[in-house]
Amino acid sequence: MMIAREAYRTGIKTLFWWDIGRIYSIMLYCIDILKPERIAQMITELAAMLKERFGIVFNNEDLLAEAFTQASYVNEHQEQNLKFYERVEFLGDAVLELAVSEYLYKRYKDMPQGKLTRLRAAMVCEDSFASFARECDFPKYIRLGKGEQKAKAWERDSLLCDIFESFVGALYLDQGREPVLKFVHQVIFPKLDEGRFDGVFDYKTTLQEYLQRDGDVQIDYNLIEQDGPANERSYEIAVLADGQKIGEGWGHSKKEAEQSAARQAYSKLQQKQD
Structure with a gap:
């Protein structure tokens, strides 16, 4: 009986210290991803990914950083005079709607206006943009405040939709119309042939x-x-x-x-x- 009690106590202690160690490791990880040097590295890694996957190289990486920065991060780092994504998101929203509208108009020459509108609505919406953002691996590069990090904001469709739009807006400002069209031809338009929007009409x-x-x-x-x-x-x-x-x-x-x-x-x- 004594041996059993001792084994039980030893097990409890082991679990206690294992939990403490695990919590400590998680704390270190959270601290690490919020370090200024780690945040800067995220943008560098994002730029490298964009070059490798899409052939995109930003002339102004500050624009790229702005597109992936949420207001919560800016509020916690006011001394850095940073910008967050909402203005470029506004632009990206309009650019994407125009790009998709033009593509559908040219591709489906005999499709009635009502069907074109329904198809565009399915392509230019929160669910679709969030899905495209995930496929581009955008969530891992978003700069968030501590509270949003803890809340796993990078999993929210609304945020991912915003980030996708802001990226396109930043790309348009940095390089103009043609690189944006090339990007959406790589990411969005192939989904038509894959049947992603077949349920629309x-x-x-x-x-x-x-x-x-x-x-x-x-x-x-x-x-x-x-x-x-x-x-x-x-x-x-x-x-x-x-x-x-x-x-x-x-x-x-x-x-x-x-x-x-x-x-x-x-x-x-x-x-x-x-």
Whole structure:
């Protein structure tokens, strides 16, 4: 019994000191990421990442730092006379809306205004911009105050949306329109072909309206293949116009595969017009 009690006490002490050690390590980490030299290093690492992934090199790194600095950080470092992202975010919001609007207008030449508006709204919104920011690894480079660090503000969609917009605004100020267009062509527009925004409107209807604008065209969706068990089945479907295959798509339901095939066919037809 004595041995058991001693073992229990030893275990409790070990857990106590392990917890203390863990808490201390976390405190050191939090202190480290808030050190001025660590904050400066974050911007240097951000610049290196942008160059490697997107070929972007800022002429004025102060603009880049501003785009990734929240007001909470500026308030805690007033002696440094820093700027936070809200003004460049305002600009970036307008630049992104114009870039997406122009791209959709040129790509979908026969799409009605209402559908263009719905598609743009799905692309230019908080959820989408936050998702793009995560894909670009932006969260790890945001300069936040201590309270926002503890609250893990970098996980909030609203903040990530702001940062994505402010980055684009800063890039526009630093280098103009063309580098911004190159960036959004890398990050945003490929999502159209990946089907990210398929739920916004019915591609089958859009394709039908496009093909039949000058007369009647027979449109058919034929099942090519289905694969997998019943609960994980996938379908491959081809869309034909007057018997000629113009697109094919895949999905976990026939409806999804038909939409995918219609999207591919419509995109191909639009590209032929260019």
